[in-house]
Amino acid sequence: MADKVLIENLFVKFEGEQGNIQALEDISFSVKEGEFLTILGPSGCGKSTLIRSIAGFQKPEKGRILLGKRQVHEPGPDRIMVFQEFDQLFPWKTVKSNITYALKVNGKGKEERERMAAHYLEMVNLQDFGGAFPHQLSGGMKQRAAIARSLALNPEILLMDEPFGSLDAQTRAVLQSELVRLWQKVGSTIIFITHNIQEAILLGDRVMVMSSAPGRIKDIVDVNIARPRLPETPEFMALWHTLYGLLETKRFGENGKNNTMPGKD
Amino acid sequence: MPILKKVTENKILRQAFFIAILLGVWQYIVSTGNYSELILPNLRSIWTALVDSISTGEMGERTAYSLYLIGKALAIGSGLALILTALAMLSPLFADFVKTITTIFNPLPGVALLPIALLWFGIGENSILLILVHSIIWPLILNATTGFRSVSRTQLEVGRNLGLRGLKLVSSVMVPSAFPYILTGFKISWSNSWRSLVAAEMIFGASGGQGGLGWLIYQKRFFLQTPYVFAALFVIILIGILVENVIFAQIEKWTIQRWGMIIQKEK
Numbered sequence: 001m002a003d004k005v006l007i008e009n010l011f012v013k014f015e016g017e018q019g020n021i022q023a024l025e026d027i028s029f030s031v032k033e034g035e036f037l038t039i040l041g042p043s044g045c046g047k048s049t050l051i052r053s054i055a056g057f058q059k060p061e062k063g064r065i066l067l068g069k070r071q072v073h074e075p076g077p078d079r080i081m082v083f084q085e086f087d088q089l090f091p092w093k094t095v096k097s098n099i100t101y102a103l104k105v106n107g108k109g110k111e112e113r114e115r116m117a118a119h120y121l122e123m124v125n126l127q128d129f130g131g132a133f134p135h136q137l138s139g140g141m142k143q144r145a146a147i148a149r150s151l152a153l154n155p156e157i158l159l160m161d162e163p164f165g166s167l168d169a170q171t172r173a174v175l176q177s178e179l180v181r182l183w184q185k186v187g188s189t190i191i192f193i194t195h196n197i198q199e200a201i202l203l204g205d206r207v208m209v210m211s212s213a214p215g216r217i218k219d220i221v222d223v224n225i226a227r228p229r230l231p232e233t234p235e236f237m238a239l240w241h242t243l244y245g246l247l248e249t250k251r252f253g254e255n256g257k258n259n260t261m262p263g264k265d
Numbered sequence: 266m267p268i269l270k271k272v273t274e275n276k277i278l279r280q281a282f283f284i285a286i287l288l289g290v291w292q293y294i295v296s297t298g299n300y301s302e303l304i305l306p307n308l309r310s311i312w313t314a315l316v317d318s319i320s321t322g323e324m325g326e327r328t329a330y331s332l333y334l335i336g337k338a339l340a341i342g343s344g345l346a347l348i349l350t351a352l353a354m355l356s357p358l359f360a361d362f363v364k365t366i367t368t369i370f371n372p373l374p375g376v377a378l379l380p381i382a383l384l385w386f387g388i389g390e391n392s393i394l395l396i397l398v399h400s401i402i403w404p405l406i407l408n409a410t411t412g413f414r415s416v417s418r419t420q421l422e423v424g425r426n427l428g429l430r431g432l433k434l435v436s437s438v439m440v441p442s443a444f445p446y447i448l449t450g451f452k453i454s455w456s457n458s459w460r461s462l463v464a465a466e467m468i469f470g471a472s473g474g475q476g477g478l479g480w481l482i483y484q485k486r487f488f489l490q491t492p493y494v495f496a497a498l499f500v501i502i503l504i505g506i507l508v509e510n511v512i513f514a515q516i517e518k519w520t521i522q523r524w525g526m527i528i529q530k531e532k
Contacts, residue, residue: 057422075425085419092441092524105427105437135525153427 004189005031005054005157010063012049012215022214023049027063029208029217031157031191036183038192038204042247046215047193051159054191055081067156077106080155084162086142089134089149096121096130099149106153120148123182140171147179151186160192164199176202180227197243201236202229209246218246306492314492315499323481328500331477335455335462338394342401342454349402350409351435367406375400375461379468390475393465400457405450412446413439445521452513459508463501 012024023046031037041047052058054065056075065072067079082088089098099117108116121127124144134142143163150158164172180203183190194200200207201223209218221242225235273279292308294300302310318324353360375396382392416439424438440447466479476484478497485493521527 055422055426057425075422075428077426077428079426081422081426083419083423085417087417088419088423090420090423090438090441091526092444092520102427105429133524 002033003030004033004035004068005191006064006066007050007054008064008066010050010053010065011061012046012053012058013061024053024060025214025216027215027217029220031189033189034187036180036190036192036203036205037208038194038200038206039208039210040194040197040200040243040247041210041215042195042212045210045212047195047210048161049215050210051081051161051191051193054157055079055159057081077102077153078156079159080150080153080157081159081161082143082146082150082163084165086139086166087134088146089142091134094131094133095126095137095145098134098145099152102149102153116152120152121145123151123185124148124178138171140167140175143167143175144178147182151182151188155188157189157191160190162193162195165194172199177228179203184227197240197247198231200243201225201239202231207243209243221246303489303491306495310492311495311499314490315496318493318496324496324500327476327478327481327497328504330475331462331466331479332504334390334393334477335397335458338397338401338458338462339454341394342398342458343405343451345398346402346405346409346450350406350413351432353410354413354435363406363410367403367410370399371403371407373399375457376464376468379465383469388469392469393462396461396465397458400461401454404453404457405447408446408450408453409443412443412450415446416442445526448513448517448521452509455508455513456505459505 007027007029010024010027011022014021014023027050039047039050049058053060054072056072056079072079089095090101093101096117099120100113103113103116117130118127121130124147126141126145126148129137129141129145134145137145147163164175167175176199192200192203194203204223206220206222208220210216211218221239223229223239225233225239229236231237231240288308291305295305295307306314315324349363353363378396378399379392382395386392386395420438420442421434424434429437462477463479463482466477467483469480478501482494482497485491485497517527
């Protein structure tokens, strides 16, 4: 299939008071249409910077980000981001209006908005909570609502920045399998950031491992395990160890450098 | 005792109970006969004065005029505050300017501007408006600016991600997100201006036969109609309570409480 996203020689630099920090150095990769790519890396490897650059929130120093044949420069509804933060829903709108409003901004008619909101709420099992305000929902429900809003906009690519990172283990496991089910149903292209090896294997068609200071691509590994994937199978465990090994060399620093980076990641 | 229990448990009954005690003390002091009716009138004569001034239409007219002035000042003040805050957000240089003038003028009580207002506009509506707008605009700017600065980065990015830009982003994301602060600004502006209004009216008096509650108090004191002075004070208190504890409380309930932006108040 055709490349949906193409990143070419991307560099991102942060200018700070203690000098400049090279957050990303010479990042090149592509994501195929309908592919689920997970990006795995330790805190501070620049994986959040990378996805924020693709979303258009972060200006690259040099390099190109192509969506189809178009180069992207600023945020837009063709690349919808799902954040880790629970406050990504607008608290002054009900769960359903959060979705209908997003659709309204993007020019959808009233009937279509209502229909699509109902459809996507049902898809994430929130059909009974459309009238609730975000503060009345649990963390997991908020993330599901945010995913519903993103899917409703039918973006060319879904960018997910550790959306399950703040959830408890059980909720996280439930949402992981729900996300795979949604992705198989809708066929969206997804880039998913995580620092959790198991999550990266469970979800991704491929896992891109990053190393830090400066943020580089360490390796891209195919996940040739049939879905639904179970962590206790030998091939899952073998891949887990491979990825762990890739992270490990980095964790202790290939050349003794410290892996400190600004930002939440 | 069930009645006592009911009174101690219900907030409104509790408050009514305290008010009853205060009125009782008042009436007791009057009944000792140590004070002239001109200084401390009987509750009954205050009530009669209130009923009389309402039935002649005087109280209604004066109240309406005061509310008209404050409404006009709120419209002008919030409009100006909105423009200044919006411009401050667009240009950092202008933001510095707004910050400086707010720092200078915010601590200045509205009534302190009276002599200047007199010099500039003379006696009349415009002088009072100047004072009212002054007491409205600075707290509003201060709170709105703080509110806009505290808008969640994630929500702003979600807004930009959806395709919102510029003014649309401000009105659709920043204003509702900063609404708790904006509402606080309005509360302070209201209470500042309501207090300044009564004071200013007493000093300016009426222009062209018109005058508000402050002027009514001044006039009645001049004619030694003390019960009418207290009746006007009662109306001023009542409006204050109504706006602060009913109108603002209701707006709060419909908006930021419903949205989970503040913790629900205990009963």
